[in-house]
Amino acid sequence: MLDLVQSLDPRAALALHVMLVIATVAAILLVAGALREPSRDGFGTYESGAPSGQPLRGHLAAQYFLIAVFFMIFDVEVAILFAWALTALELGVPGMVAATVFILVLLAALGYLWMDGALETAPEKRS
16 A cells, blocks of 8 residues: 555646645545434534524633643644654654653643643642
């Protein structure tokens, strides 16, 4: 199988990839359409399972938004480490040391956020 993939013309490989992507997206849309729950107003339920209707009144906890921002910040780590992984052999030991320091700094930041309570979503306990 690997020999077949390696022997493909780059244009044919790109065409095969595009066709697989289109087929995957079409399959996802078909399954989502089949599983969608019909409702009286034409819209299905939200991902949370809450029925559509009147907008909710009240305060939204900023904690959920903070967790989303923290996730995006730490998710950039994956892109940076992916680029490092592509050049790991050329970078050698200094590259490994740099990647280790990078991961340790991010783990220290995550530990600080955890200890500070920035990742807690439960209501505060009152004594």
